[in-house]
Amino acid sequence: MTIKNYFEDEDFLPSVLSGYRPRKQQAEIADFIHKSMSGHVPAVVEAPTGSGKTLSYLIPALELERKVIISTKTKQLMLQILNKDIPIASKLFGHSPAVYYLKGRRNYFCHERFFRLIYPSSSFYPDAVKWFEGIAENYVIEIPFGMFGGEVIEKMTADSYQCTGSSCQFFAHCSFYRAKEAANASDVIVTNHHLLASDIAMKSKSEFGAVFDFAEHVIFDEAHALPDIYPLFAGSDINLRSFMSLIRENKTHFSPKDAETATGAYNTLLAGVRESRMLLEQMKGDVDRYLETVFRIIEDKTEKEIKDPFTKLKAALVPIRGEEEGVRICEAGAGSFTVKFIPLTAGDNFREGLKGTCISPLFISATLTAGDSFGYFLSELGYDPSEVNALKTGAVFDYETRGRIYVPKGLWNDKNADGIYTALASRLEGSMLVICNSTRRMEELAALFETALPYKKVFIQGNVDVSDRELETGGIFIGCNIFREGVDFAHTGLKCVVLDKLPFEYPDDAFLKQKSEKVKSNGGNPFMDFFLPRAVIYFKQAVGRLFRHEDDMGLWVVLDDRLLTKNYGKSFMDVLKNVHRVRTLSEALSFLEVCDGKDQAGL
Structure with missing residues (x-):
């Protein structure tokens, strides 16, 4: 039996998917992916709209019983894979793989920040406290976006700068790490490009602190977005408002004068903005003066909740203020000011990080070629076309x-x-x-x-x-x-x-x-x-x-x-x-x- 039988024989997809119409492109893509996965060869596929590409890679992955990470750009496709496509593919094999959906850190509840910033002021946050009391026993607590405003959500979630990891007193109860553990114990992980790109970039430097365990395959669906997304994580970025948040959230450790001085410096920085997106060199003097002010206010503090995130924030600034080849820009809007370093070439970095993530990747999308060439896409990710199995199929529709x-x-x-x-x-x-x-x-x-x-x-x-x-x-x-x-x-x-x-x-x-x-x-x-x-x-x-x-x-x-x-x-x-x-x-x-x-x- 070949992989094509799952798409063509009446006993398989036609029997479990109502209204299913066999398409030669779908079977062709699945056969190609199955052969590439079997040989652990990197593969790239341009699968046109309507070709049924998701089942084309799910069925080979499940048939081979491989541990896979599936990454997408859009939430819409993630939910389709989780709620529709995996259940359909599973019916063909008589069992369901263990599947977990891992989101970014900010989607999960942080006990440490909640009990430090929300709970002591319960009278100001009655809805948040009541919500927590109702779900406190949940093994993994996800944030109900839409229920609370941005300020409240910021105070009960942590970004990578704020999270103290295993040294946190609530680490055993941490929703993000519990979700990470459950994901890595599963057969299929569904996630998003931003979280996975961040992890690959981290692994390009060190395995320490990685989110994803090693898998046999990573399937990048909507792969066309990777050349733009990955360089953002191969570089560095920081919202300079983070220093202000650090001061405000720990205001008992700072004098009113220090808080006022920091606020004045930040407002002066924002007042100097001329465009929403500029080269950093155009604002370098303003940025340096602001950083000099907040560093002077924060750097002598020894409290862990201040010192740890401050150390991480300073480390993020090193490549932004360094000499490595790349673009350094600043983006301003709605009271925020973000500085970024984006390397001009990130392909080697991507390849290095991917070594610690999987044996072989699959890149698949409806839009990867210009003309008949995958050259631009592959070169941006550090691949020579000779290293990759490539398939471009014809249009499905008339x-x-x-x-x-x-x-x-x-x-x-x-x-x-x-x-x-x-x-x-x-x-x-x-x-x-x-x-x-x-x-x-x-x-x-x-x-x-x-x-x-x-x-x-x-x-x-x-x-x-x-x-x-x-x-x-x-x-x-x-x-x-x-x-x-x-x-x-x-x-x-x-x-x-x-x-x-x-x-x-x-x-x-x-x-x-x-x-x-x-x-x-x-x-x-x-x-x-x-x-x-x-x-x-x-x-x-x-x-x-x-x-x-x-x-x-x-x-x-x-x-x-x-x-x-x-x-x-x-x-x-x-x-x-x-x-x-x-x-x-x-x-x-x-x-x-x-x-x-x-x-x-x-x-």
């Missing part, structure tokens, strides 16, 4: 028959597009998704629709939960990268996806500018080898929102004729290869009527 693309010519400014937007939205009965490159443009379009089409429901990224199954069809959804990357709009009756511009990033961004200069210094072309591959991957993500099922149909609109006039436009058009391009707005509107079911003969 884009050629059931989709159309419209690229109007001569749109020399945003105002020229207004008439196209209103024409599309007014004619469409299904929903429309608009992907922008900036929040400013997102807000402009929201105002346009609300003025021109007041009877249409407009939903803006950040103000709507798209997973809400009660959302009406016929809405207009406007967003940026979050809507583009991994949100499922199938239940909204989506019929049209509009890209306001090709999704190129801004080359003047502090990090991207230095990253592109690094590419150039290594003999590469910053545009062709860095910005273009990233933009093509983002384009794939955006167009992938439209089709989720075999009977879907719809229209892609790209309001950027560089797609037609520039040589690199072919890199984008190849994503929708063989899809018929309609030439006029009238043709586009006619096709939308077909999509809405008014003119099925027009298909």
Whole structure:
């Protein structure tokens, strides 16, 4: 029996999954993954939307009875894996593996901080105290986000700087360490990229303090996000407000004058901010003066609850203030000021940390290639293509028959597009998704629709939960990268996806500018080898929102004729290869009527 039998034979998936339709791509992917896992060879798979990629890796992993860590970027996919996909796959083998879902440290209750910062002031926090008394006996206590405000949650959770680990008097009762222990005792751990990336970065330097025990395989689902996420953990970052929190939370050990001096220094730092994101060198003098002030106030304190986190915070500043090659930036907003060091290359660091995490990884996503090459993705993670088994499968859905693309010519400014937007939205009965490159443009379009089409429901990224199954069809959804990357709009009756511009990033961004200069210094072309591959991957993500099922149909609109006039436009058009391009707005509107079911003969 081969792994393909689980997908093709009536006694397996078709018998446990109602409405299951065998797809050759799904069986092909599963067979490839099974062979790679059997040989413990690193593997990378681009599995198109609708290919059933989750079952394609779960079934081989369970069939081989391997200990695996599954990491995703989005909570939506984590919950799908836990509540839907693992139970389905388990039915094929007659038993359920031990599965645990491990979250970041801030999701778990901290006894030490609760009894130091909340309980002594019970009259100020009656709801928090009452809640704790009701769940105090739980083996693992998770934070009920939405029940309490941010200040309360901050006082009963700990970040890595505040946690004292095994030296804590409540260590035996620690919810995070209990959850960690339960996870590492399980067969399958489901977690998120941020927690796992942090752990891999730690292991690249030392095994001490690691969260995850060694597993045979790590499966990085939604792996396209790793090149952007991992460098954040290979470097260092610290919110300089943490020093203020340390003083406020231990105010009995500081004089009122010291607290006032620290507050004044922090407010002076914030007053010097000119942009929300800048190179650190632009604020270096302000940052140094603030740190000099708070160091003078804190550094002589010997109390453990002050000394330990202060030592960790100072250690986090070392690479930020050091000379190692990378980008040093500061980000300000809503009373916070974060300083970061991000290395320009983190692939070697990733590979080193991964050695202590698993024997072989699997990277899988719907959007990993530019053209037919995994080169950009693999190079960012330190791999040469010759080291990795690679598979890219064809589209599952019939884009050629059931989709159309419209690229109007001569749109020399945003105002020229207004008439196209209103024409599309007014004619469409299904929903429309608009992907922008900036929040400013997102807000402009929201105002346009609300003025021109007041009877249409407009939903803006950040103000709507798209997973809400009660959302009406016929809405207009406007967003940026979050809507583009991994949100499922199938239940909204989506019929049209509009890209306001090709999704190129801004080359003047502090990090991207230095990253592109690094590419150039290594003999590469910053545009062709860095910005273009990233933009093509983002384009794939955006167009992938439209089709989720075999009977879907719809229209892609790209309001950027560089797609037609520039040589690199072919890199984008190849994503929708063989899809018929309609030439006029009238043709586009006619096709939308077909999509809405008014003119099925027009298909």
